[in-house]
Amino acid sequence: MQQPNKLTPFFENLNFERDDNTMVINFGPQHPSAHGQLRLVLELDGEQVVKAYPDIGYLHRGIEKMAENMTYNEFLPTTDRLDYIASTSNNYAYALAVEKLLGIEAPRRAQVIRTMLLEINRVISHLFFIATHALDVGAMSVFLYAFREREFAMDLMEDYCGARLTHSSVRIGGVPLDLPNEWINKMIAFCDKVDYEVEHTYNALLQENRIWKMRLEDVGVISAEDALSWGCTGPMLRGSGVNWDIRKEEPYELYGELDFDIPTSDRCDSYGRYRLYMEEMNQSTRILRQLVPMYKESEPQLMAHAPQYISAPKEEIMTQNYALMQHFVLVTQGMRPPKGEVYVPTESPKGELGFYIKSEGEPYAYRLKCRAPSFFHTGLLQKLLVGTYIADVVTIIGTTNIVFGEVDR
Amino acid sequence: MRKYVPKDNVQGKSYYTDRYWVAPRVPRMEVEADSHFADVLKALGKLSKESYVEIGQLVVHIDATTNVEVMTVLKETCGYTQCSEQSAVDYLAKDGEFELFYQLLNITEAKRVRVVCRIKKGEAIESITSLYHSANFAEREMFDMFGIKVNNHPFLKRILMPDDWEGHPLLKTYPMIGDEFASWYEVDKIFGKEYRDVIGPENRDPARIDRYDTKRFSRVGYEVPFDADISDGEKEQAIEYSETLLVDYTTSSKTLDERR
Numbered sequence: 274m275q276q277p278n279k280l281t282p283f284f285e286n287l288n289f290e291r292d293d294n295t296m297v298i299n300f301g302p303q304h305p306s307a308h309g310q311l312r313l314v315l316e317l318d319g320e321q322v323v324k325a326y327p328d329i330g331y332l333h334r335g336i337e338k339m340a341e342n343m344t345y346n347e348f349l350p351t352t353d354r355l356d357y358i359a360s361t362s363n364n365y366a367y368a369l370a371v372e373k374l375l376g377i378e379a380p381r382r383a384q385v386i387r388t389m390l391l392e393i394n395r396v397i398s399h400l401f402f403i404a405t406h407a408l409d410v411g412a413m414s415v416f417l418y419a420f421r422e423r424e425f426a427m428d429l430m431e432d433y434c435g436a437r438l439t440h441s442s443v444r445i446g447g448v449p450l451d452l453p454n455e456w457i458n459k460m461i462a463f464c465d466k467v468d469y470e471v472e473h474t475y476n477a478l479l480q481e482n483r484i485w486k487m488r489l490e491d492v493g494v495i496s497a498e499d500a501l502s503w504g505c506t507g508p509m510l511r512g513s514g515v516n517w518d519i520r521k522e523e524p525y526e527l528y529g530e531l532d533f534d535i536p537t538s539d540r541c542d543s544y545g546r547y548r549l550y551m552e553e554m555n556q557s558t559r560i561l562r563q564l565v566p567m568y569k570e571s572e573p574q575l576m577a578h579a580p581q582y583i584s585a586p587k588e589e590i591m592t593q594n595y596a597l598m599q600h601f602v603l604v605t606q607g608m609r610p611p612k613g614e615v616y617v618p619t620e621s622p623k624g625e626l627g628f629y630i631k632s633e634g635e636p637y638a639y640r641l642k643c644r645a646p647s648f649f650h651t652g653l654l655q656k657l658l659v660g661t662y663i664a665d666v667v668t669i670i671g672t673t674n675i676v677f678g679e680v681d682r
Numbered sequence: 683m684r685k686y687v688p689k690d691n692v693q694g695k696s697y698y699t700d701r702y703w704v705a706p707r708v709p710r711m712e713v714e715a716d717s718h719f720a721d722v723l724k725a726l727g728k729l730s731k732e733s734y735v736e737i738g739q740l741v742v743h744i745d746a747t748t749n750v751e752v753m754t755v756l757k758e759t760c761g762y763t764q765c766s767e768q769s770a771v772d773y774l775a776k777d778g779e780f781e782l783f784y785q786l787l788n789i790t791e792a793k794r795v796r797v798v799c800r801i802k803k804g805e806a807i808e809s810i811t812s813l814y815h816s817a818n819f820a821e822r823e824m825f826d827m828f829g830i831k832v833n834n835h836p837f838l839k840r841i842l843m844p845d846d847w848e849g850h851p852l853l854k855t856y857p858m859i860g861d862e863f864a865s866w867y868e869v870d871k872i873f874g875k876e877y878r879d880v881i882g883p884e885n886r887d888p889a890r891i892d893r894y895d896t897k898r899f900s901r902v903g904y905e906v907p908f909d910a911d912i913s914d915g916e917k918e919q920a921i922e923y924s925e926t927l928l929v930d931y932t933t934s935s936k937t938l939d940e941r942r
Contacts, residue, residue, distance in 0.1 A: 330842035335858075337827075338851055342694035342858045373737055374708065501763045501789070504816025515789065522792040606696055613708025615737045616785050616796060618766070629785065631771050634705020637694045644767040644785070652819035681842060 295323055302331045306409045306667040309677030313654070313670075317663060325658035325666075327651050332681035340641035344607025345371050345445060348638070353439035355626075355643060355679040358401050359394035361430075362621040363679075364443040369525060370617040370628035371445045374610045377579045382571040383447035388527045389460070389564050390433070390442055392557040396467055397426045398622030398674075399550045399557075403475055406547070406671035410488045418474045425463050432456055445608075446583040447576035457565055464558040471554050479547070489544040493657055493669040496541060503656060504649035507624025508553070509673065512546035514539030519620040527567065533560050543672040582608040607636030616644075623647055623674055645679035690775035691854040710734040710741075718791050725759045726752060739794045746782070746799040746807055753784065753797070753810045762786040762795060765814035768821060770828045772854045778803055780830055784810070784817075806831035827852035846871075 277283035296317045301307035310331030316324040336355065340348050352367045353360040365387055372378065379387065404419035427437045432453055434442035442448065479485045495505070500513040510517055518535040520528040536552035538545030577583055584603050585596040612634040618627040624646025631640040650673040657669055713719045713733060719740040723733055729752050732743040744752050756762040767785040774780070777800075784797040801807055809832045810817045821832045822841040829850040832838055840847060848863045849856055866878055869886050896910050904916055 330840075330844070333842040335851055338856075338858055341852075344694075376708070498763075499815075502815045504764060504766065504814070504820075506766075517789045522789075606698060609703075609705060611706040611708050613736060614741075614783075614796075615708070616739060616767070616794070617737075618794075625766060627766060627785070629767060629769070629783070632708075635699075636696045640771040642767060642769045648819060648823075649816050652816065655818075656815070 300666065302328075306670060308405065308670060308675055310681070311651070311670070311675070311677065313658075313666070315658070315663070315666065320663045322658050322661050322663065322666065325655050327654045329651055329677070329680050332677045334682065336682040337641055337643060340638050342637065344636045345610070345638065346603075346607060348641075349443075349445065350439070350441045352643075353441055355645065355682060356398075356621060356623060356647070356676050357438060357678045358676055359398040359622050360438065360440045361390045361394045361442050362398075362619070362626060364441055365391055366617065366619040366621065366626045367628050368443045368445045369619060370615055370630050371610065372577075373617050374613060374615045374630055374632055375445075375579065375582050375608075376611075377446055377577045377582065379447045379577050380572065380574040382451070382568065382573060383575050383577075384526050385564055385568045385571055386448045386452060386575075387443055388531075389452075389561060389568075390430070390440075390448075391526070392560050392564075393426055393429055393460070393463075394440075395557045395622045396554055397423055397430075399554050400426070402550055402622075402671075402674045403479075403547070406668075406674075407479065407485075409667045409671040410485065412479065412482070412485060415475060415478055418470065418478075422467060422470055425466060429456070429460060429463060432459070444576065446579060447574075449575070451573065451575060452568070457568065460561060461565065464561050467554055467558050471551055476551060480551075486544060488665075488668055489542065489547060489672075491542050491544075492661070492665045493543045493546075493672050494541050495653070495657060499656065503653040505624070505653060506646050506649070507620065507622070508546050508549045509624060509646075509650055509653075511535065511537045512549055513541045519618050519625060523618065525617075525619060527564070530567075531560050531563050533563075543668055546672050582610070609634055609636050618644070621646060623676065623679070624650070626679075643679070643682055645682065647673075647675040647677075647680045648682075650675050651680050688775070689855065692857045693854055694858075708736060710736050713740065718788075718793050719795075722756070722760045722795060725755055729755065739796055741796045741798060744797055744799050746801045746805070749782075749784070749797070749799055750808050750810055750813070753786075753813050756786055756795065756797070757813050760788065760795075761790055762788045764789065765810065765816050765820070766794075768810075768817050769824050770830055772828060772852065773800075774803055775854055780828060782807060782824075782830070801830070806833050808833050809835040811836060826850070829853070 275283055298315050298317060300313035300315055302310045302312040312328040312331065314326040314328060315322050334354070336351055339351055343351070349364060349367060352363040355363040400419045400423040404416040404423070407415035430440055430442070431437050433456065434440050434450065495513055497513040497515050500510050500515065514537055516535055516537045521535050533556045536549050536556065538549050576586065580596070580599050584590065584600040589596040590600045610632045612632055614629070614631045616627055616629040618625050625644065626646060627644035629642040629644065630638050633639040653673065658666060661669065711734060713723055713735055719735060722740060723730055726742065729744055729748050730742045731745060734741055764787040765784060766787050769783065771781040779800045779802055782799050782801065786795045786797065807830060809821055811821065818836065819841065821835055822838060824830055825832055825838055826840045826843055827850055839845065843851065849861055866886065869877055869881050873881065894913050896906050896908060896912060906912055906916060
């Protein structure tokens, strides 16, 4: 038995040195393939993983605690920092939860713009996934191409809201801005670009690539039953043959009116999931194209009319006394939603992103719980990694597509 | 006299609330007969103490001791195959209780049920990891954030906070800026508790920038020679304007100070 002190620290591989035993290695938290601050403690027998223990919390900022100390509108920019790859999906999930609590609905044009932003964020996130996943597995050039397209998408976001990473582009009750001139045309050009690149670059480089297939096929196999039990959602669940997409099953925003398919794969492995991500990008561009006529038909109103909760338009505030008074109360005290609790799930690029909000009728949420998909996908690692080889660990972390902003919150 | 702040809930509060303000409540609907939720309630029978539909989801209040029994019925009979989320709400200040909730999902019916139960302070809850593996991490997080013990959990350990942390951050009694332990955590850990006096509260924050420290470049102020002593004030430096400025301020009849 070791007796560690300051001079002789605990040496976790002592047993391994002494006899033919398992070896404990630390993977991360500063590992380029750890997708952030993941520390994985792996127990290895030769090259095989016997036990995996994901140690998280290196990026814990207490976002749920902050939510209890901020008014509802104050908290919205903080949600950017959850899944920072696709911030708008967090903003939106939070805004939708508060809207459900208030019982209001965003006007039509805001819904169109929000759906557009959500799908652009999905493409951004999926491009980021394929870039980092391919880089982890060893395909450097895919990373370069995918980041080029991601740059176009981020330019679109920048044109809309001025920010590239932390968008805060959604407000409770609508969106702050209308689309700029020529934005729609740029978006259509971007859709064409993505469709072309998915087929001619990513799939051409990867789909039948011998090395890519060897690295991904039959790696990280998870059955449908396990996927459900471990709380997998999004592509992780659909990659196991379960046809479950919240956009389709519990439609929110305009997804009920849009025509799109939910790709599933019953391969249950990393390769199937990679195919899903590629197919989902095509579906996103399909949705984006359908939204263009909807945008043109919609009325120009951008924020819901609910003077008790949401400030009136600037013009009204500047001309009408009562609107100004309400605006003053909303800014200084914050809105007071009714008492009650709500759990609203949305389909973020990573899976089911849900916000549970418990309101006691105060301007501060009594409790806010963010159900982050990556948190449960990280929990799955302790099951998924056991029995695999050390070389596949990186592939499996890549395929779960975890982002530590939302794992640690 | 200092303003009275209640110690049992130190979270953000509105600075002003109308004394006649009564918050409305989100409507709670009756469960419709012949709906899927009615079947769920029928399967639960007497296990459900109170039930209603709130914003499209069934909420079932149960006795905390029967949580595994209820989850088994929901999973085996009603098809709730996924536990999306599990956590707690701190009602210690009000009722001396925690409210626990389990958010369950049925993917064939596309329905969600929230199972709610209450436990007293210091009581433990039975783990549901044997039914839903997703509860493994969720219950660990609940233990970490609220200090609620979970019986028969395979690995009940802190998950987000360090193992040697004291206190549970999401309790209403825990201030947002952290408590005494939190503010000295790094100092205690790296140097030892006896170094608190040596380091002092003014030096414990590694991100703090000292105005008079001229050895580091992060200092805000005019440029001064390295390691110069500026404790009795910095040397005044004239503000130089670029000569390429289009507006010529020098010809103005008033100086900058007079205009103020």
